[in-house]
Amino acid sequence: MPTSLFQLSRKQLLRAPQLEAKLAIKILMGFVILYFGGSLLFLGIAVYPILSDQFPERDPISIINSVLVLIFIFELIIRYFLQQLPVTEIKSFLLLSIPKKRIIHNVLFRSMLSVYNAIPVLLYLPISISMFKDDYALDQVIAWWVAVTAFSLCLNFISFLANKNNLALAGFVVLLILLYLGESYLDIEILRAVGYFFDALITQPLWVLVPLGIFVLLYQITFNFLKNNLNLEGSLAAKKEVANAGRYDFLDVFGSHALFLKNDLRLIIRNVRPRNIVLMSFLFLFYGLFFFTQDNQPEAMLVFASIFISGGFLLTYGSYVPAWDSEYYAFLMSQNLSYKKYLDSKWRLMTFAIVVSTVLSLPYLYFGIKIYLLILSGAAFNVGLGTWITLYGGLLNKQPLKLNVKAKAFENTQAFSGKLFLMIIPKMVLPVLLYIIPASLFNETAGYLTLAASGVLGIVFKNQILAQMVKLFAKEKHEMLNAFSQK
Amino acid sequence: MPLAKNKHMITATSLTKSYGETTVLNIEQLEIPKGQCFGLVGNNGAGKTTFFSILLDLIKTSTGEIISNDIAVAQSEEWKTFTSAFIDDSFLIGYLTPEEYFYFVGELRGIDKAAVDLFLETYVDFFNDEILNQKKYLRDFSKGNQKKVGLIATFIGNPKVVILDEPFANLDPTTQIRLKQLIKAETEKRELTLLISSHDLNHVTDVCNRIVLLERGAVIMDKETTAKTLQELEDYFSA
Numbered sequence: 001m002p003t004s005l006f007q008l009s010r011k012q013l014l015r016a017p018q019l020e021a022k023l024a025i026k027i028l029m030g031f032v033i034l035y036f037g038g039s040l041l042f043l044g045i046a047v048y049p050i051l052s053d054q055f056p057e058r059d060p061i062s063i064i065n066s067v068l069v070l071i072f073i074f075e076l077i078i079r080y081f082l083q084q085l086p087v088t089e090i091k092s093f094l095l096l097s098i099p100k101k102r103i104i105h106n107v108l109f110r111s112m113l114s115v116y117n118a119i120p121v122l123l124y125l126p127i128s129i130s131m132f133k134d135d136y137a138l139d140q141v142i143a144w145w146v147a148v149t150a151f152s153l154c155l156n157f158i159s160f161l162a163n164k165n166n167l168a169l170a171g172f173v174v175l176l177i178l179l180y181l182g183e184s185y186l187d188i189e190i191l192r193a194v195g196y197f198f199d200a201l202i203t204q205p206l207w208v209l210v211p212l213g214i215f216v217l218l219y220q221i222t223f224n225f226l227k228n229n230l231n232l233e234g235s236l237a238a239k240k241e242v243a244n245a246g247r248y249d250f251l252d253v254f255g256s257h258a259l260f261l262k263n264d265l266r267l268i269i270r271n272v273r274p275r276n277i278v279l280m281s282f283l284f285l286f287y288g289l290f291f292f293t294q295d296n297q298p299e300a301m302l303v304f305a306s307i308f309i310s311g312g313f314l315l316t317y318g319s320y321v322p323a324w325d326s327e328y329y330a331f332l333m334s335q336n337l338s339y340k341k342y343l344d345s346k347w348r349l350m351t352f353a354i355v356v357s358t359v360l361s362l363p364y365l366y367f368g369i370k371i372y373l374l375i376l377s378g379a380a381f382n383v384g385l386g387t388w389i390t391l392y393g394g395l396l397n398k399q400p401l402k403l404n405v406k407a408k409a410f411e412n413t414q415a416f417s418g419k420l421f422l423m424i425i426p427k428m429v430l431p432v433l434l435y436i437i438p439a440s441l442f443n444e445t446a447g448y449l450t451l452a453a454s455g456v457l458g459i460v461f462k463n464q465i466l467a468q469m470v471k472l473f474a475k476e477k478h479e480m481l482n483a484f485s486q487k
Numbered sequence: 488m489p490l491a492k493n494k495h496m497i498t499a500t501s502l503t504k505s506y507g508e509t510t511v512l513n514i515e516q517l518e519i520p521k522g523q524c525f526g527l528v529g530n531n532g533a534g535k536t537t538f539f540s541i542l543l544d545l546i547k548t549s550t551g552e553i554i555s556n557d558i559a560v561a562q563s564e565e566w567k568t569f570t571s572a573f574i575d576d577s578f579l580i581g582y583l584t585p586e587e588y589f590y591f592v593g594e595l596r597g598i599d600k601a602a603v604d605l606f607l608e609t610y611v612d613f614f615n616d617e618i619l620n621q622k623k624y625l626r627d628f629s630k631g632n633q634k635k636v637g638l639i640a641t642f643i644g645n646p647k648v649v650i651l652d653e654p655f656a657n658l659d660p661t662t663q664i665r666l667k668q669l670i671k672a673e674t675e676k677r678e679l680t681l682l683i684s685s686h687d688l689n690h691v692t693d694v695c696n697r698i699v700l701l702e703r704g705a706v707i708m709d710k711e712t713t714a715k716t717l718q719e720l721e722d723y724f725s726a
Binding site for chain 1: 543544545546547564567568570572574577578579580581582583584587591592594595596621622623624626
């Protein structure tokens with residue numbers, strides 16, 4: 001009997017629509033996971049010997065222990081944003097005569113089978129093995145590994161609770177901030193204490209009961225939470241929000257495009273997925289900090305950076321245009337809607353974001369006027385050409401999007417479609433060429449000018465390009481509708 | 488001759504749609520005159536939604552074409568200026584409030600906010616205090632109420648052609664009756680070509696002056712509605 005719930009989830013996979021595409025994704029996903037997994041494994045194997053060499057006077061395991069808390073926090077953040085618990089199917093099970101307890105245990109158990117829980121195995125197991133080879137006793141090694149694994153699994157549940165219950169999330173964040181402040185300013189050594197705890201654990205393996213105990217406690221808390229909320233009214237049910245009826249009349253300056261721009265703004269603000277993507281695109285502004293702080297970067301990298309800095313929104317949000325409208329595409333296509341205005345308003349939206357990013361990146365002047373000139377040229381390219389290349393890619397891609405659902409990592413088949421890779425070439429390689437070739441032949445200024453001029457050309461010929469896009473848009477209409485209606 | 492052509496609002500000629508080996512729609516000739524209230528019935532898979540989708544140029548035909556008010560639907564966009572439809576909930580924008588949705592549709596049809604407000608006042612009863620001023624997004628309304636919004640929005644701007652796919656489904660009894668009254672009022676107010684598909688034989692014979700029965704994509708019955716039509720349909724479907 002317990003196995004049949006697993007069999008059901010197996011059938012869910014095998015009978016999913018577009019099985020071939022989904023299988024292909026899963027296989028590709030497998031490769032990516034292998035890559036990350038392999039890196040983690042490599043790290044796990046390599047870190048102990050490296051530390052032994054670099055710091056011969058200290059125990060390598062002691063160093064590892066002191067950073068464990070940072071690893072845990074980092075892991076928790078990644079899990080919070082990317083990991084999802086398999087609760088969505090619970091509703092259909094509620095009606096069958098399966099005891100609630102069994103459903104919940106099944107869900108919790110399946111959550112522990114998640115890919116993220118391979119971290120203890122890949123990262124910590126090799127470290128434990130190195131420990132063992134370094135003459136630590138077997139019980140010490142096992143205790144250490146069990147303890148870290150238990151903590152990691154605890155993060156599994158903490159992430160779930162934080163996701164489902166905003167109080168829990170706030171609580172954890174506040175707790176972390178307090179601990180950090182306490183540590184930095186008041187010398188309260190709680191975060192460091194985690195490191196000491198693990199050191200103590202090695203000397204006295206029986207301490208492993210503490211993390212195990214915390215694990216059991218968290219499992220129980222999560223279990224109770226699910227038990228109390230396993231009905232249509234609990235926090236597992238869809239949230240009914242109070243509408244914020246934003247009028248966004250300030251967009252009326254855009255005249256006839258305001259209609260679409262207002263809806264796009266509402267789309268971004270009121271739906272989880274675009275909201276998260278826009279928040280994420282802010283991070284692109286900081287890309288330069290990676291590249292500009294290192295000397296002797298190849299010039300290609302600098303050009304990349306300048307494209308990324310102003311193009312965050314373009315690359316993240318823009319790639320999915322018009323898929324954002326996929327849920328009501330049929331509606332839009334049957335209305336008296338000017339394709340030209342529709343596409344133009346998307347262009348304006350992305351241009352607006354690029355301009356704002358360019359202004360927000362003024363602090364990069366700190367790195368010198370040349371860097372900022374590069375950013376400006378990159379922005380010009382993004383506005384004049386990058387927007388159209390992205391839109392073109394979006395029209396060819398045709399994958400439907402659910403708006404108010406959190407995106408799963410690697411759910412996005414677009415990441416692996418050949419066409420998207422094809423789009424990357426003009427979007428990223430072209431600007432590099434536009435800069436590098438003149439810069440090598442003449443000088444840097446020639447590089448800036450060429451890159452910027454390409455963008456300006458795109459702006460000058462905008463209406464012609466727009467007209468071509470409209471034709472393509474009309475041509476792709478039926479295929480898009482067909483693709484968007486597959487659920 | 489041009490005069491004869493203008494008599495019909497919608498003409499379907501040699502219309503077929505096939506998916507692989509299966510033909511889901513096969514209509515040799517179908518003409519719908521202006522101002523007719525046209526009812527389409529049939530079991531599931533009969534081709535009703537396919538027909539409407541072709542009429543709205545949402546899918547391509549395998550052969551043939553539909554002409555609406557002398558405009559070939561698949562070749563020009565002009566028909567969108569006088570056509571309006573509500574097929575399913577993909578015709579709603581979930582993250583808008585009903586008011587925002589109405590204003591959006593209004594603006595696409597050149598109707599300003601004040602005119603839309605005036606228009607909505609006539610439907611106060613139909614909305615039953617559950618639609619306007621609720622401070623909720625469309626996706627958080629019940630299915631029935633979502634449908635009410637979609638249905639009323641189709642009438643904004645007085646389009647000449649309105650297409651409703653199973654409008655009575657999912658509506659509560661009061662609303663179904665009010666919808667019938669609404670439809671009759673609209674068709675009396677002005678010349679409106681209204682196409683409705685339905686599983687509810689009672690409602691559709693009550694409201695429509697012509698019924699067409701589809702079975703596996705072909706027209707089996709096509710007649711003006713009389714007092715006997717309901718019985719004829721019931722006899723057909725119980726066979």
